[in-house]
Amino acid sequence: DAKTTQPTSMDCAEGRAANLPCNHSTISGNEYVYWYRQIHSQGPQYIIHGLKNNETNEMASLIITEDRKSSTLILPHATLRDTAVYYCIVRVANSGNTPLVFGKGTRLSVIA
Amino acid sequence: SAVISQKPSRDICQRGTSLTIQCQVDSQVTMMFWYRQQPGQSLTLIATANQGSEATYESGFVIDKFPISRPNLTFSTLTVSNMSPEDSSIYLCSVVKKPYEQYFGPGTRLTVT
Numbered sequence: 001d002a003k004t005t006q007p008t009s010m011d012c013a014e015g016r017a018a019n020l021p022c023n024h025s026t027i028s029g030n031e032y033v034y035w036y037r038q039i040h041s042q043g044p045q046y047i048i049h050g051l052k053n054n055e056t057n058e059m060a061s062l063i064i065t066e067d068r069k070s071s072t073l074i075l076p077h078a079t080l081r082d083t084a085v086y087y088c089i090v091r092v093a094n095s096g097n098t099p100l101v102f103g104k105g106t107r108l109s110v111i112a
Numbered sequence: 113s114a115v116i117s118q119k120p121s122r123d124i125c126q127r128g129t130s131l132t133i134q135c136q137v138d139s140q141v142t143m144m145f146w147y148r149q150q151p152g153q154s155l156t157l158i159a160t161a162n163q164g165s166e167a168t169y170e171s172g173f174v175i176d177k178f179p180i181s182r183p184n185l186t187f188s189t190l191t192v193s194n195m196s197p198e199d200s201s202i203y204l205c206s207v208v209k210k211p212y213e214q215y216f217g218p219g220t221r222l223t224v225t
Contacts, residue, residue, distance in 0.1 A: 046214065101157065
């Protein structure tokens with residue numbers, strides 16, 4: 001699976017949009033971009049995933065560049081409960097039986 | 113989705129002893145995964161557990177130290193053997209329920225003194 005690069009940490013004001021970038025310049029054509037987050041003392045939680053089109057669900061939006069070498073996770077109205085470590089993971093399609101490999105992630109702090 | 117429970121949620125153990133962590137899933141799954149998260153670090157995969165076969169261990173992890181059982185499609189155990197303070201970590205089990213979504217248990221926080 002391709003490697004990802006994320007900033008170590010970011011701050012965001014409560015109520016504002018949080019934009020978390022991820023670089024995955026070596027991504028292959030059959031690899032998806034996944035985002036998970038880990039709130040302190042909990043197991044990681046699935047947020048969203050995408051292949052090449054932008055995706056949106058009730059938690060977040062995922063914007064993938066046209067060349068697919070980078071992406072941005074957007075939390076439209078960050079709350080204090082969104083404070084967590086966010087992991088961007090690239091993974092081969094249809095690899096449902098292959099475990100996720102975690103990098104260091106981005107520690108997002110939402111500030112009141 | 114998947115509901116995953118782990119027991120115990122936390123424990124404090126003395127060095128040289130062993131602890132068995134249980135993972136229960138609310139439905140049948142083919143594969144279960146065990147991860148370790150050392151303090152301040154990301155998650156590291158320990159092993160993959162298939163029902164009816166030996167677990168597959170990642171580099172740096174061995175069966176003698178982390179024996180795993182998988183007696184059926186909803187349950188697995190991980191034992192941390194002959195513990196040392198370096199084994200102090202959060203241990204998480206995980207399953208894949210849909211083709212692309214992996215779910216995690218709440219974790220077991222282990223402190224070795």
